[in-house]
Amino acid sequence: MWADLLPVGRDAATGGYRRHAWAPADLTCREWFAAEAVRRGLDVTVDRNGNQWAWWGDPDADGPGVVTGSHLDSVPDGGAYDGPLGVVTAFAALDLLRERGHQPSRPLGVVSFTDEEGARFGIACTGSRLLTGVLDADRARSLTDADGTTLSDAMTAAGQDPAHLGRDDETLRRVGTLVELHVEQGRALVDVGAPVGVASSIWPHGRWRLDLMGEANHAGTTRLEDRDDPMLRLATAVLAARESATEHGAVATVGRLAVHPNGTNAIPSSVRAWLDARGAAEADVRAVVAEVADAAGAAAVEESWTPEVTFAPQLRDRLAALLGGAPVLPTAAGHDAGILADAGVDAAMLFVRNPTGISHSPAEHAEDDDCAAGVEALAVVLADLTAPAGNEAAPA
Ligand code: GLV
Ligand code: MN
Ligand code: MN
Numbered sequence: 001m002w003a004d005l006l007p008v009g010r011d012a013a014t015g016g017y018r019r020h021a022w023a024p025a026d027l028t029c030r031e032w033f034a035a036e037a038v039r040r041g042l043d044v045t046v047d048r049n050g051n052q053w054a055w056w057g058d059p060d061a062d063g064p065g066v067v068t069g070s071h072l073d074s075v076p077d078g079g080a081y082d083g084p085l086g087v088v089t090a091f092a093a094l095d096l097l098r099e100r101g102h103q104p105s106r107p108l109g110v111v112s113f114t115d116e117e118g119a120r121f122g123i124a125c126t127g128s129r130l131l132t133g134v135l136d137a138d139r140a141r142s143l144t145d146a147d148g149t150t151l152s153d154a155m156t157a158a159g160q161d162p163a164h165l166g167r168d169d170e171t172l173r174r175v176g177t178l179v180e181l182h183v184e185q186g187r188a189l190v191d192v193g194a195p196v197g198v199a200s201s202i203w204p205h206g207r208w209r210l211d212l213m214g215e216a217n218h219a220g221t222t223r224l225e226d227r228d229d230p231m232l233r234l235a236t237a238v239l240a241a242r243e244s245a246t247e248h249g250a251v252a253t254v255g256r257l258a259v260h261p262n263g264t265n266a267i268p269s270s271v272r273a274w275l276d277a278r279g280a281a282e283a284d285v286r287a288v289v290a291e292v293a294d295a296a297g298a299a300a301v302e303e304s305w306t307p308e309v310t311f312a313p314q315l316r317d318r319l320a321a322l323l324g325g326a327p328v329l330p331t332a333a334g335h336d337a338g339i340l341a342d343a344g345v346d347a348a349m350l351f352v353r354n355p356t357g358i359s360h361s362p363a364e365h366a367e368d369d370d371c372a373a374g375v376e377a378l379a380v381v382l383a384d385l386t387a388p389a390g391n392e393a394a395p396a
Pocket of ligand 2: 075082117360
């Protein structure tokens with residue numbers, strides 16, 4: 001499975017992945033998911049919001065079920081593991097359970113959430129946010145990519161009807177428990193020498209847009225004192241983000257810009273910048289955003305906000321015990337499991353060790369042995385969560 005996915009959407013020059021929602025590489029990944037599900041005799045469905053599900057058993061008749069999976073889309077020049085590791089290990093763990101003759105007492109599902117990274121349309125976890133209703137359907141339909149294509153048009157072009165986007169209780173009812181496995185995006189597991197960990201919480205985080213206006217003019221002939229240069233405002237804002245994040249124990253990033261008209265020899269007429277800010281406490285994140293907006297002299301328009309997520313403590317502890325006392329750790333990365341947890345679904349996450357901690361980069365990596373340990377851990381957890389009553393494994 002891993003070898004089949006590796007070339008899909010990989011940029012030959014950077015080695016990074018560009019699997020953006022509803023674009024050709026993403027569609028190839030979606031076909032891959034459906035083919036893997038069919039190959040195993042699973043029932044494949046695509047929900048109203050474009051998330052893909054594959055079921056072993058019938059969640060409508062015998063549900064709600066236990067679901068595992070992640071996402072297949074990527075950030076621009078992302079790594080191979082962020083998302084796909086959770087989907088590939090989901091199918092692999094299911095194979096392992098079947099090899100071991102496990103008869104699940106509840107339906108078992110594999111999910112691939114659509115557009116987790118928000119690389120193309122700007123909002124992360126679009127599929128899960130629509131599913132749970134925290135993202136408004138009309139707003140989603142009108143989200144626009146850098147070429148001016150709306151999400152609605154992109155879905156239509158991909159053969160998915162966008163007319164029925166929005167909270168989907170029928171799909172949510174099928175999900176009793178969600179376990180998402182993900183490559184770790186930090187170095188906590190390296191430091192404690194463990195291949196697999198369990199998530200405790202996700203930092204509150206969000207994305208904001210700053211529109212910095214100026215006056216277009218000639219780069220050579222315009223005297224410095226006559227300039228109204230929005231790039232200077234941007235520079236001030238970026239430095240303020242770093243300073244303010246340091247002061248508040250948070251993190252803040254400006255990683256995406258749209259410069260107009262984007263000419264080397266022209267003072268820009270405007271710079272649009274996106275700020276990603278995260279912290280352990282919402283108040284600190286809000287303070288950083290306010291200070292950056294103040295430094296920029298522009299409003300920070302909130303494009304998305306994810307409150308702090310605390311994963312269900314009982315499920316978290318059960319997983320950690322099943323895995324022999326696996327380390328429990330918080331993360332500052334967003335995940336679909338967090339969106340579902342916030343909506344009241346019993347959700348948990350497993351992390352697989354990342355030797356460098358690097359993520360959202362072509363350099364992201366996990367050792368094969370650790371990925372295999374992730375499959376084994378996931379199989380143990382799924383076997384327990386779908387064990388006939390009274391047959392749950394004794395926690396190690
Ligand atoms: C998702 O990968 C995020 O940006 O946290
Ligand atoms: Mn990611
Ligand atoms: Mn991810």
